[in-house]
Amino acid sequence: MDDTDPRRSIPRTDHLLALPEVIAAGESLSQATIKAIISEAQSAARTGEIPVAEVAPTIISRLSSRSASSLTPVLNATGIIVHTNLGRAPLSEPARQAVADAAGYVDVEMDLETGRRSKRGTGAKEALLRACPGAEDALVVNNGAAALLLAVTALRGEGLTGPGEIVISRGELIEIGAGFRLPDLMATTGSRLREVGTTNRTHLDDYAQAITDQTASLLKVHTSNFRVEGFTAAVEISQLRDLADEHELPLIADLGSGLFEPDPYLPEEPDIASALAAGADVVIVSGDKLLGGPQAGLILGRRDAVQTIAKHPLARAMRTDKLTLAALEATVANTQNPVHEALHIDLDRLKTRTDRLAELVSGTVVAHDGRVGGGGAPGVPLPGWAVELPEALARVLRLGDPGVVARVHQGRCLVDLRCVPEADDDRIVEAVNRAREKTQDSLGDGDVSFDDDPDFTNHD
Numbered sequence: 159m160d161d162t163d164p165r166r167s168i169p170r171t172d173h174l175l176a177l178p179e180v181i182a183a184g185e186s187l188s189q190a191t192i193k194a195i196i197s198e199a200q201s202a203a204r205t206g207e208i209p210v211a212e213v214a215p216t217i218i219s220r221l222s223s224r225s226a227s228s229l230t231p232v233l234n235a236t237g238i239i240v241h242t243n244l245g246r247a248p249l250s251e252p253a254r255q256a257v258a259d260a261a262g263y264v265d266v267e268m269d270l271e272t273g274r275r276s277k278r279g280t281g282a283k284e285a286l287l288r289a290c291p292g293a294e295d296a297l298v299v300n301n302g303a304a305a306l307l308l309a310v311t312a313l314r315g316e317g318l319t320g321p322g323e324i325v326i327s328r329g330e331l332i333e334i335g336a337g338f339r340l341p342d343l344m345a346t347t348g349s350r351l352r353e354v355g356t357t358n359r360t361h362l363d364d365y366a367q368a369i370t371d372q373t374a375s376l377l378k379v380h381t382s383n384f385r386v387e388g389f390t391a392a393v394e395i396s397q398l399r400d401l402a403d404e405h406e407l408p409l410i411a412d413l414g415s416g417l418f419e420p421d422p423y424l425p426e427e428p429d430i431a432s433a434l435a436a437g438a439d440v441v442i443v444s445g446d447k448l449l450g451g452p453q454a455g456l457i458l459g460r461r462d463a464v465q466t467i468a469k470h471p472l473a474r475a476m477r478t479d480k481l482t483l484a485a486l487e488a489t490v491a492n493t494q495n496p497v498h499e500a501l502h503i504d505l506d507r508l509k510t511r512t513d514r515l516a517e518l519v520s521g522t523v524v525a526h527d528g529r530v531g532g533g534g535a536p537g538v539p540l541p542g543w544a545v546e547l548p549e550a551l552a553r554v555l556r557l558g559d560p561g562v563v564a565r566v567h568q569g570r571c572l573v574d575l576r577c578v579p580e581a582d583d584d585r586i587v588e589a590v591n592r593a594r595e596k597t598q599d600s601l602g603d604g605d606v607s608f609d610d611d612p613d614f615t616n617h618d
């Protein structure tokens with residue numbers, strides 16, 4: 159950089175901190191946040207991303223338009239309902255309201271009648287038990303993985319000195335995404351996995367043969383993110399029940415997704431009612447997959463088993479916060495939520511909306527299958543439509559306001575309205591038309607081409 163380089167004249171931090179707008183922002187924003195915004199603008203000028211004259215205006219505009227957190231709300235136009243990268247289930251209106259209500263002081267552990275301490279999470283638990291009449295008791299923890307760890311650990315009986323083998327089929331040793339493997343997770347509890355059967359076929363006798371005085375529990379895990387087809391065999395929960403009774407062992411079923419009852423749209427997806435009726439002592443599901451609620455791990459089943467789990471010291475370390483309890487209770491008390499609606503969408507209506515969008519943005523309607531995504535039902539297509547646009551629009555749409563996340567596939571940008579609330583259709587139209595105008599000047603500039611959203615193939 160020579161002396162005439164304008165980048166030499168990037169305003170200094172003390173000068174920028176003294177701007178009246180920056181001082182005013184300091185009344186509510188922390189100094190660390192303000193300094194980070196200043197430093198970002200200075201680096202942008204250093205790398206030539208913005209002209210030096212734009213440093214101060216950029217800071218002032220960032221300070222005034224700054225949202226409360228760095229999480230940016232987006233419209234999900236991918237057609238993937240439980241999109242792991244977009245926060246899985248979007249909450250229903252009642253659940254959002256419940257979160258807002260619980261954000262301040264709430265009677266989460268107080269009986270307002272007596273003024274004394276009460277049990278945390280009673281409302282959520284009662285709502286869950288109403289939704290799952292087959293369960294005698296319920297416990298809510300942070301997520302499905304925590305629920306599984308806790309159940310396996312607590313049901314070992316005499317603790318670490320007791321028997322520590324968990325019998326599980328080789329066909330169910332799953333990796334749940336982002337590199338997390340259930341076998342590794344279980345190993346952290348000091349338990350040993352006693353793998354039985356083969357990748358594609360496991361029989362009741364395989365379980366029976368593996369049971370010794372070291373066996374702590376039988377575990378059935380739903381293969382929620384892949385399918386084995388062809389020459390396959392698996393053992394049903396009802397068959398394992400008899401074996402568990404014979405040896406007085408707990409039977410744990412990790413179902414992954416949280417369907418309360420069978421859903422005709424997803425015939426292969428297990429549900430809580432059926433798993434409990436088949437004889438699982440406890441079932442484990444996530445709150446933010448097909449259940450459509452907040453991140454949570456639900457443990458439902460026999461009272462003695464759930465009580466044993468709830469009393470384990472680890473349960474305290476996995477305790478959910480009041481916001482989660484509020485959102486979960488509101489989700490469970492209602493039959494409708496955005497996940498349910500997207501799954502059971504009226505196809506005629508979806509087609510009409512897609513045709514209208516295509517017309518208003520000069521795109522082409524193409525057949526497009528949505529997916530359940532990280533919530534389960536691997537490989538099950540949800541037939542529908544999308545509006546096809548040039549691939550270069552995808553990045554501009556993501557970075558727009560509102561951000562619109564479309565699917566990038568085989569060199570195309572596909573806008574699927576399945577997971578977009580109908581009330582937001584016009585925002586999509588405006589976003590696409592604005593993105594089109596923008597890309598007119600710099601078509602394809604800087605766009606990174608990638609194929610396929612990982613959630614289409616790799617459910618988390």
Ligand SMILES: *Cc1c(COP(=O)(O)O)cnc(C)c1O
Pocket residue numbers: 301302303304306334379380381382383412413414415443444445454455618
């Ligand atoms: C998703 C899933 C988990 C993990 O649940 P989280 O709520 O993501 O922690 C565990 N087991 C199965 C079968 C799953 O599908």
